[in-house]
Amino acid sequence: MTHVLASLDPAYWQSTAIKLLVAAILVPTTALILGIVFLFKVMSWMQSRKGPQEAGPRGLLQLLADGAKFVQKEDLIPDRADRFVFKAAPLVVLMSTLLLYAILPASQHLVIADLDVGIFFALAVSSLSVIGVLMAGWGSANKYSLMGGLRAGGQLIAYELPMVLAVVGVVIQAGTLNMNGIVEAQANGSIFGFSALGNPFILTQFVGFFIFLAAVQAELTQPPFDMPVAESELVGGYQVEYSGFRFLTFFLAEFATAFAFAGIAATLFLGGWWVPFINTNSDSYWLIGPIALFTKIMIVSFIIFWVRFTYPRFREDQLQAFAWKWLIPISLVNILITAVLKVAF
Amino acid sequence: MPDFPGKGLFKGLGVTFGEMVKTLKPDSMGGGPVTVDYPHVKEAPTPRARGVIALHEENCTACMLCSRECPDWCIYIEAHKYLAPPRREGGKPRQKNALDRFDIDFSLCMYCGICVEVCPFEALFWSPEYEYSESHISQLLHDKSRLGEWMETVPAFEAYEAGAEQKVKKVPS
Numbered sequence: 001m002t003h004v005l006a007s008l009d010p011a012y013w014q015s016t017a018i019k020l021l022v023a024a025i026l027v028p029t030t031a032l033i034l035g036i037v038f039l040f041k042v043m044s045w046m047q048s049r050k051g052p053q054e055a056g057p058r059g060l061l062q063l064l065a066d067g068a069k070f071v072q073k074e075d076l077i078p079d080r081a082d083r084f085v086f087k088a089a090p091l092v093v094l095m096s097t098l099l100l101y102a103i104l105p106a107s108q109h110l111v112i113a114d115l116d117v118g119i120f121f122a123l124a125v126s127s128l129s130v131i132g133v134l135m136a137g138w139g140s141a142n143k144y145s146l147m148g149g150l151r152a153g154g155q156l157i158a159y160e161l162p163m164v165l166a167v168v169g170v171v172i173q174a175g176t177l178n179m180n181g182i183v184e185a186q187a188n189g190s191i192f193g194f195s196a197l198g199n200p201f202i203l204t205q206f207v208g209f210f211i212f213l214a215a216v217q218a219e220l221t222q223p224p225f226d227m228p229v230a231e232s233e234l235v236g237g238y239q240v241e242y243s244g245f246r247f248l249t250f251f252l253a254e255f256a257t258a259f260a261f262a263g264i265a266a267t268l269f270l271g272g273w274w275v276p277f278i279n280t281n282s283d284s285y286w287l288i289g290p291i292a293l294f295t296k297i298m299i300v301s302f303i304i305f306w307v308r309f310t311y312p313r314f315r316e317d318q319l320q321a322f323a324w325k326w327l328i329p330i331s332l333v334n335i336l337i338t339a340v341l342k343v344a345f
Numbered sequence: 346m347p348d349f350p351g352k353g354l355f356k357g358l359g360v361t362f363g364e365m366v367k368t369l370k371p372d373s374m375g376g377g378p379v380t381v382d383y384p385h386v387k388e389a390p391t392p393r394a395r396g397v398i399a400l401h402e403e404n405c406t407a408c409m410l411c412s413r414e415c416p417d418w419c420i421y422i423e424a425h426k427y428l429a430p431p432r433r434e435g436g437k438p439r440q441k442n443a444l445d446r447f448d449i450d451f452s453l454c455m456y457c458g459i460c461v462e463v464c465p466f467e468a469l470f471w472s473p474e475y476e477y478s479e480s481h482i483s484q485l486l487h488d489k490s491r492l493g494e495w496m497e498t499v500p501a502f503e504a505y506e507a508g509a510e511q512k513v514k515k516v517p518s
Contacts, residue, residue: 044364049380128497311354 002022019112022102027094031255037298038305039201039255045244046309052153070251073244081241085139090242091248097106099125100260105179107273107289108280118179119171122264126219127234129257130156133228136250140241148237152228153318155218158320162327163215165312166208169338170201170268170330183272187280197276202269207334211327217307218323220254224311227319238251259297262304266296291311293316367474392500394473396458399495400447404468407442411460419453420460421446447489452482470499 002043010018017190038061044051052059077086107112115121130153137149172178176183182201189199202209218225221237229237239250266272273289274280351385370376381388407424423446428438461469472495479485505511 045368045378046361048368049366049378050368050382053382261484305357306361310357 020270021066023098023112027098027101027256028252030259032063032067033146033254034255034259034301034305035251036060038301040307042302043309062191062303063152067248070248071245075245076243078241082141085135086209086241087246089132089136089238090137090246091255092135093129093131093253094127094249094256096128096132097256097260098151098192100257100264102264103179103288104293105267105273106293108180108283110273110286110289112181113181115178117177119167119182119264119268119345120177121174122179123160123167126257126261127156129219130160133204136242137238138322140238142241144234144236145240148228148230148240150302151234152221153229155225155313155319155323157223159215159218159327162211162323162331163219165328165331165335166205166211166215167268169208169334170203172338172342173201174333179267179272182268183274184280186271187274195303198271200269200271200276204335205269205338207330209265210329212265212268213303214322215329216258216265217304218319219261220258220304221240222254222258222304222308224314225319226308226313227316230313258301262297263293265300270296270300272296292308293330313317347363358399382447390473390475392473392503393471394474394475395458395471396475396498397451397471397495398449398454398458398461398479398492399470399472399474399499400489400492401470401496402444402493404466405444405447406468407444408465410465414459414463415452416457416459417455419450421448421450422449426511429457444489447492448486449492450486451477452485470496472496473500474498 007109039057050059051064055062057064064178077083078294100122102112103115105124106116131154133152134149137147138153140146154197174182176182176185186200221228226232234240239247242250272286273293275292276289278284278288305342368378407422409422412418412420412422415422422444424442424444426440429444431438458471461471474495477487477488
């Protein structure tokens with residue numbers, strides 16, 4: 001299979017067009033999957049109800065119907081809004097999401113951009129969404145939006161740190177920033193000389209895994225970290241003035257980002273596209289790689305959304321204290337211990 | 346299970362997960378959601394549920410008490426007087442009120458039940474009927490014939506619980 005594909009050898013513009021097309025299809029699809037499976041179904045089950053039932057089989061098309069509804073809505077822009085900034089903000093947020101998908105490997109070769117600085121790039125572009133959120137908050141000319149935007153800014157910057165620091169532990173252990181390299185390191189690792197199952201970094205970096213998930217939760221501004229969009233006090237935070245398709249863009253970006261972050265967590269801590277007992281150079285990864293990655297992403301997403309549906313909202317000061325007084329010191333200690341052990345063994 | 350910091354967090358996760366498992370279990374194993382598929386399956390409301398107000402027209406004397414007590418003035422009554430035959434031979438004909446109009450605007454009604462309570466002649470009743478939505482707000486103004494239809498859904502009088510305040514019947518039946 002590799003030979004067949006290698007003999008195709010598409011031109012640069014051709015491969016770029018294919019990659020763009022794949023990303024354009026992938027991002028809304030994954031957001032839809034997460035929205036339907038978790039937001040509609042799993043959340044309903046956890047609240048002892050069935051969820052949507054009428055649209056499509058078992059109500060599975062409900063989110064598509066909602067999407068169609070959003071597209072029909074009037075595109076409202078406040079009179080005193082900064083029109084350019086207001087219109088650009090959802091696109092900036094969506095762009096940060098799209099860029100996250102670029103480095104996510106679904107197998108050795110199924111990756112849009114196999115960057116040497118893979119995970120570093122992911123963390124860098126994920127923080128672009130802060131700018132979009134601040135633009136939305138400022139451009140709306142609404143005090144609730146501004147409050148929400150500033151809260152989101154403070155929160156996203158505060159939780160960027162533990163996220164980066166949690167990743168550093170993995171990077172130290174793998175010895176590379178490349179996403180495929182990290183997967184290889186886990187596949188070829190061994191636990192006390194027992195190498196059949198490899199060494200998924202969740203075993204050694206479980207502290208990092210929990211810190212990463214907590215930080216992801218905060219980056220997504222999901223409950224329990226949803227102070228920026230707290231509807232009971234800020235109406236909808238930076239999303240207040242957005243309607244129709246622009247709101248849909250924010251919604252899409254949130255769930256697509258959740259999928260991308262779950263993918264990064266799955267790659268860093270659960271071995272990504274790698275399946276135990278199958279050599280990483282095997283051709284079968286063209287098929288089972290994406291399936292394995294998708295399965296692992298759904299597991300991680302389940303944890304993310306499970307937490308979302310369970311806990312009540314943090315208070316603003318508790319939220320900041322949790323990042324600065326708990327997550328960051330713990331992740332620093334984690335890095336220290338990882339580095340010492342890395343040198344010792 | 347020994348105590349450790351953050352135990353409550355895991356307990357919370359356990360509650361939501363347990364609820365999910367319970368919802369997904371088939372009915373035969375005591376699972377299933379607490380909700381029902383509303384338009385297909387209906388729950389029976391409790392007998393004294395405050396669904397809609399029904400009118401027993403024969404008892405109404407158009408005394409206007411309900412209309413005047415109504416906090417949002419949603420009851421409209423019009424009546425005319427007529428002479429009824431005397432009760433005893435050779436007596437004077439009695440003057441009575443006949444209802445021309447008795448409308449309740451359910452777009453205004455807030456279901457406080459004061460009208461039912463103040464009615465001295467047992468003409469107004471609570472009915473557990475709840476499916477009377479309309480596609481336009483003006484169609485929620487229901488007249489006496491519609492209110493009369495709901496009398497059929499009014500449950501039979503149930504004995505009060507021990508110690509409950511007894512309602513004294515004001516008209517001999």
